[in-house]
Amino acid sequence: MERARQEAIARQEAMVEDLRKAELVRDRLESLDQSAKAYPEGHDIRGLIEGLHIDQALRAVEEDIRTLREALLYPRGT
Numbered sequence: 001m002e003r004a005r006q007e008a009i010a011r012q013e014a015m016v017e018d019l020r021k022a023e024l025v026r027d028r029l030e031s032l033d034q035s036a037k038a039y040p041e042g043h044d045i046r047g048l049i050e051g052l053h054i055d056q057a058l059r060a061v062e063e064d065i066r067t068l069r070e071a072l073l074y075p076r077g078t
Contacts, residue, residue, distance in 0.1 A: 012072065019068040026061045029054050 036049035 008075075012075070015068055015072055019065065019072065022061055022065045022068065026058065026065060029058050029061065033058070 032049060032052075033054045036046050036054070039046035039049075
């Protein structure tokens, strides 16, 4: 029983760490997106950054964040 509890705590700690990392990635992607928008339309640098498809990466990271938060709030899927 104690071992199962320790494993559950370890899983939860790992999810918290993953959530922290995902939020950091999201923040950096948002910052990069804002940097791209600082350049005028058609600028080479803006085009390079937009070519990275940051919007798609942001959507994927946001979904990961949502999934991790739900798992932490509702650990048994309830």
